[in-house]
Amino acid sequence: MALHQSKICMGCWEHLHLPVPLRGVASVPFRAFGIRPSRMNPNTCTICETMFERIMKKRHVIVDATVLFADLRGYTSLSQSHSAEAVSMLLDTFYDESAGAIWEHDGILNKTMGDGLMAVFNFPISHDDHAIRALRAARQIQARWREIRLTLPETAGEDIGVGIGVDTGQVNFGEFGHSHTDITAIGTVVNTAARAQAAAASGQILLTEAVHARVQGDLPEGQARDYQLKGFQAATRLYAA
Numbered sequence: 001m002a003l004h005q006s007k008i009c010m011g012c013w014e015h016l017h018l019p020v021p022l023r024g025v026a027s028v029p030f031r032a033f034g035i036r037p038s039r040m041n042p043n044t045c046t047i048c049e050t051m052f053e054r055i056m057k058k059r060h061v062i063v064d065a066t067v068l069f070a071d072l073r074g075y076t077s078l079s080q081s082h083s084a085e086a087v088s089m090l091l092d093t094f095y096d097e098s099a100g101a102i103w104e105h106d107g108i109l110n111k112t113m114g115d116g117l118m119a120v121f122n123f124p125i126s127h128d129d130h131a132i133r134a135l136r137a138a139r140q141i142q143a144r145w146r147e148i149r150l151t152l153p154e155t156a157g158e159d160i161g162v163g164i165g166v167d168t169g170q171v172n173f174g175e176f177g178h179s180h181t182d183i184t185a186i187g188t189v190v191n192t193a194a195r196a197q198a199a200a201a202s203g204q205i206l207l208t209e210a211v212h213a214r215v216q217g218d219l220p221e222g223q224a225r226d227y228q229l230k231g232f233q234a235a236t237r238l239y240a241a
């Protein structure tokens with residue numbers, strides 16, 4: 001399924017009521033000023049990405065959002081036993097396929113780090129059902145990866161799976177740090193999603209109780225278990241999806 005390509009930036013339209021053209025003839029003068037589709041999501045623009053403070057009139061906003069972390073299991077040992085080309089192709093494919101799944105559900109691929117990534121749903125493109133969208137993106141990442149990894153030269157026979165963790169709730173979204181102006185989310189939801197991802201087995205998706213409460217119709221029953229997550233004193237209940 002090809003990604004729906006919006007003619008205008010969905011983020012600027014929602015937050016500024018401004019039709020910033022992303023594609024076609026109308027976008028040409030904008031491109032001359034460096035305004036083009038964002039690498040975080042091609043239906044948002046570089047204004048959304050780099051001028052957060054000017055758009056939102058503050059450096060940070062508290063938003064309800066769903067955060068997804070995904071990570072390649074077994075990547076580190078694989079990178080020692082295979083050529084640099086094979087390993088970088090594996091990683092590029094993982095990022096490309098994951099990005100496609102995230103964008104199809106209107107999330108942003110906010111960060112890539114080593115062999116993992118972080119995605120945010122409900123900002124700058126808002127949807128009330130952002131937790132469900134994140135779950136569907138997670139399932140699509142798993143499905144796409146299971147299929148495409150078998151087609152990669154050199155590493156096709158290796159057991160490289162993806163672990164995913166998802167949490168939802170209030171995050172602090174905006175520009176952090178003074179040396180750069182990248183947008184991201186911070187807060188407990190982000191930390192919990194990262195820890196849930198670390199606890200997930202290869203091929204598994206783990207959801208927090210908050211996500212579970214919002215996606216119940218989409219889940220099989222009886223998949224909950226208590227986990228002792230790193231950095232958390234109390235046990236955390238997570239649901240396999």
Ligand SMILES: [Zn+2]
Nearest residue numbers: 009012045048
């Ligand atoms: Zn924009």
